[in-house]
Amino acid sequence: MVKAAGTFGRSGSHDYILLRASSVVIFLFTLFMIGFFASTANVTYEIWSGLFSNLWMKVFTLLTLTAVLIHGWIGIWQVLTDYVKATGVRAFIQFLFSVGLIVVWLAGLFVLWGV
Numbered sequence: 450m451v452k453a454a455g456t457f458g459r460s461g462s463h464d465y466i467l468l469r470a471s472s473v474v475i476f477l478f479t480l481f482m483i484g485f486f487a488s489t490a491n492v493t494y495e496i497w498s499g500l501f502s503n504l505w506m507k508v509f510t511l512l513t514l515t516a517v518l519i520h521g522w523i524g525i526w527q528v529l530t531d532y533v534k535a536t537g538v539r540a541f542i543q544f545l546f547s548v549g550l551i552v553v554w555l556a557g558l559f560v561l562w563g564v
Contacts, residue, residue: 464523471516478513507561514557521550 489496500506525546533539 464527467519468523471520474513474516475520478509478516481509501561510561511558514554518550518554522547 485500486492501510525543529539529543533542
């Protein structure tokens with residue numbers, strides 16, 4: 450039996466809600482970026498940096514990166530518990546993916562806020 454320690458949420462219902470909420474945030478960010486590229490004829494560095502100099506855009510992007518972290522964490526846990534039965538292999542793969550997701554989140558944090 451798989452323990453819930455490897456998952457992001459406290460229970461299956463909690464994971465379900467986190468997955469749905471994170472997917473909505475990712476979808477809204479994707480729609481916004483598609484709209485931005487569709488409505489901006491020539492994207493230059495000045496326009497791009499101007500967009501990301503707004504506080505609301507930094508917060509929206511960080512929220513989206515956090516949603517990607519949560520979505521990926523829960524998703525990889527669910528897939529691995531379904532298809533990888535060897536505990537050690539599953540833990541190693543989950544560790545690699547978790548480190549990768551955290552690195553992406555931290556890189557986004559550093560790029561957005563210049564920390």
